[in-house]
Amino acid sequence: MSIRPTTIPWATHPAVRLIMALLGGIIIWFYWGAELPELLPWLAGGVGIYLAAHLWAVRQNNPALNDAVGILALAVVTLAGTTAAQHATERREADHLYHQGEVEFYRAVVDDYPVVRPNTFATTLRVSAVRVGGQWRAARGGIRVSVPRYEAGAEQPRYGEVWLVRGAPAPAKAPLNPGEFDYRRYLSYHQIYHQQFIHPDQYRVVAFAPPNWLRHWSMQAARRLEGVFRRYVKAKREFAIADALVLGMKDEVDADTKLAYANTGTTHIMAVSGLQVGLLYAVLQLILSRFFGHRRGFRYWSVAVGLLVIWSYAFLTGLSASVLRAAVMFSFVAVAKAAGRQSNMYNTLAVAAFCLLLYDPYLIVDVGFQLSFLAVLSIVYLQPRISAWLDFQEWAAKKRRPWHPRWRQKALTWSAWGLEGVWQAVALSLAAQVATFPLGLFYFHQFPLNFLLSNLVAVPISSVALYVGLFLQAVALPVEWLAAQLGASWLLWLPEGIGWVFEKLIWCFNEYIILVGRSLPGALVQGIHLTPGQAWLLYLLIAMLLAFFAWRRLVWLGAAVGVVFLFSLSRVAEAREVATDKRLVIYSIPRRSALGLHDGASALVITPDSLPLNETERTYRVLPGLIERDNRRVRYSAGWPATEVAVQQVGINGPVLLTWHGHRAAWVSGKLWKGQQPVPVEVIVLRRNARVWPDQLLATFGPQALVVFDSSCRTWYVEKMTPQLRAAGLRVHDVTMQGAWVQGISPEKNSPK
Known part of the structure; x- marks a missing residue:
């Protein structure tokens, strides 16, 4: 079966042009931002010039002039991206910690989840005031702090606690060994430029004032739901994975389990993100369409119900960054579908990315953001094309004969349905990997060749486990309340039974992932180093090959060969340099x-x-x-x-x-x-x-x-x-x-x- 080549005409994808311009502006800030003056007046001037040019072009009704005004608009959006990144950089402000001198004391609020490590609690403080030279002054800045767990008086920090801390934080350290992860740069992307190891006698909790009460209530809800899993999932390992799968809390997942998932390309199962949000939304829409699909206004109110469920789930998982990204993305997709624009998914994704980056330009360097959008974009474009390679329904129709007994015809139908489901999952997994494997090589220096085998079984089972886990959360608290009111402890058999099923499902896909990793140790390709330029060349190669398959023109294949030559040349040059070093x-x-x-x-x-x-x-x-x-x-x-x-x-x-x-x-x-x-x-x-x-x-x-x-x-x-x-x-x-x-x-x- 052949696919008719399709193109992506720029005229029908204005949001794609805008997001590319915005991305360009943000990238300009990361490379040349230190040399730029205050850009807000320039942006205001650019907007004014664009509006004047646009009004003049409308009166002239000249196509060439309209194109020039369009290019001017993209330039203004590029400037807007650079300006947004400039104003998102706290270190530029005069009252930042970097410009305060020798700090004696400071006042700060706990602004993040505490991370429980073997010997310390780690969290982020946001400074509001510092004492320098005996005088207090307003200040700002983020500090990544560690508090020893086992010293006298040590307690786990809570989001919203206001601390009075003695001593000065130190600038975050640069990586100490060749090639080591640059934690200082990672912190700077989150507007954190300082670190401090704080002993319990160095600080005092003086107040409780969460920076965001909604997030505080969300964290409280997430912790309460975590308590449900603690009561009904008995095995320690399965509880840790349940916590990560449903609530996104990975503190208790041990290092060996994390390594097993990373080595089989299934780490995404342990992160509440697009997978969980997408599964929740898809099943909800399936149920609603099954029972209420013919009701008047279904297209609109079903989307409203879906958005309510998505954002409720985001709230109950602590409003983490990955869940919020996924919720925003699916919100735009759902609204576009309700408006009848679901066919133009590229515009929808571009608008979602545009809004997120305008709100926080530093998302552009967030690995989760990059992988999420690239995977969804690749799935939207490639998954239908890959799945069209095989049509099992057509295969079953060719095999079916009128004289076949009924049981055989049904067997063919069910076989085709099962094979079609497996093939769709294969197509989806392959499509996602096409766009994400260069980033995987660049960031993680490895690629699991067994990703298809592990995902084909682990993802369906974990998806069922997700629904069972959510069902357990929905049942446990009401049943516990009812059992307490009636004194009927026998009612608890229901959440206990659901918890047992939930635990066994987690055990199944976890054991399967470990089995795949142990059975195919050579399937993990490790020790791969890519420079940023080589990663860009891989993406350029993918783009050239996709263009060739879409338009069947040899010029694209020739360009792909040229990219392969440049990539090989860069690898050879590296090898020559290393050989003599x-x-x-x-x-x-x-x-x-x-x-x-x-x-x-x-x-x-x-x-x-x-x-x-x-x-x-x-x-x-x-x-x-x-x-x-x-x-x-x-x-x-x-x-x-x-x-x-x-x-x-x-x-x-x-x-x-x-x-x-x-x-x-x-x-x-x-x-x-x-x-x-x-x-x-x-x-x-x-x-x-x-x-x-x-x-x-x-x-x-x-x-x-x-x-x-x-x-x-x-x-x-x-x-x-x-x-x-x-x-x-x-x-x-x-x-x-x-x-x-x-x-x-x-x-x-x-x-x-």
Whole structure:
């Protein structure tokens, strides 16, 4: 069956043009915003010029002039995007924390859910006032804070608590190791530029004033619904997934379960977003159309009921950002459908994205926002085309014969119906992956080839589990109230039975996901690094191929070949650069000593204290840099591998000398004895608060050496030794505060990077 090629004429998609212009303006701010003046007067002037030009063009009735005015309108929208991003950036304001000087105390409100970590509570504070030089003044700014869970007086923060905090927050730290996740940039996208570790005796709750009472009530409702799951879902793992599936609370999902879902491409099941909202809306519309589809005005009031349910669900899940995005998107889709404009889905999605980005331009760098809209856009365009490749109803009609017995005809009909449902699910999953896999490679450096197998079973079962979980929430509270009023505890068998079914459904799809991950370990392609340019090239390639299949013109196929050539060229250039690159890295890993020897595509990671890195340290501290450099052959060594590199210990319990490609470095963890023979080196690494003096280091290793404090050194030790070493003329680097030390090595000379 062939599909008639369709085009997307610009004239019928004005919102698509507008969203592209707005996106361009926001991107301009991210790249060149620091150099721009205040843009609001310019935007006002641009709007005035456009209105004047538009009125003049209407009177002239000149098509060419109308086109020019249209281009002017897009330019104004672009300027509006840049202006919106500028005014969404709190750091520009004069009263921001960055411009306050040395803060003694500050007053702030808890403005986010508390995240429960193994040893701390983490949340966000929004500052309203600071005390500087003994005087209070108004201020603004976001602070990401951590509070130890097990210290005396520690309590879990609550949204809306007003804190009086002693001490000054510190600017958020840059990533400390090569390729490490840039948490500072991530926080800045949420208008948070500071961090602080607060002990219970540093703050006092002085009031309760939620910034948004609606959100406060929403959080309270979500916590109450969470209590229902605690009572009726007994297994710890299943409760954690139930909490994530229905309410979007993932605090209690363990790391192994998260990893299993990530490795099979099913993480979206644990996030309340477009999947859950879409399923809820679709089933509701199906039920309403089944029983009330022929009633007068059904098209309008059914949409109203759908919107009420969607936003009620968003309220009951705590009004999280992902649910709000999905609710806004489906609201626009529902309204467009009621207005009879459901055929122009591109305009509808563009309007939804336009409104969201105008409200918060920083959504453009939110991974969830990018994946959600790209997946929906790809599903809208590709899913009908992919599903049209196979028609099982037509297949069944060709197989059916008038003389076949009735049971056989029904079997063919039911088979066609079942195969059609499976194929539609396959088409939907493939369509979503086409648009999202470049982002998956760029952000997560992996791609699960088993995504189709895991999603085909896990998504339907989890969808049924979602409905059962919502039914449990609807039944449990009324039945509990009734049982308490009548003293009839036997009534609780109903929510207990539903809870048992709910728990077993979760167990089923969870075990299936784990089984797929274990059975097909080679299906997860890992360690892929894409530059932003390469990610854009992949999207350009997808666009060229889609254009070729839509219009069947060889020019598009030729363009796709050109894009493949450019992508390959960039990968080859990277490989050539890595092949000749040699570097020594002293990592910044809390309370650990670790170094990396990178030689082309090979890497040797050494922990001198003979204790291997744990999975978290490898995954978050070391692995990103290895992926970024495309290190394919990586070895880990606990202790000095004397057989693989030139390592020599000078004296008993003396310093360890490492010689690598003509570069010499010394690791000092104890005393330097008198009479130690001079050994010139380029780098001295002090470990475990080594008891040494500057004159000893100078006499033993020479005045040209750089002194590096690794992460096993305590803060007090670094603060004590640093001025002494600098006074002796030695250069100093602290990996805990300044990040990993990276030394590029070449046969000709050693050049620090």
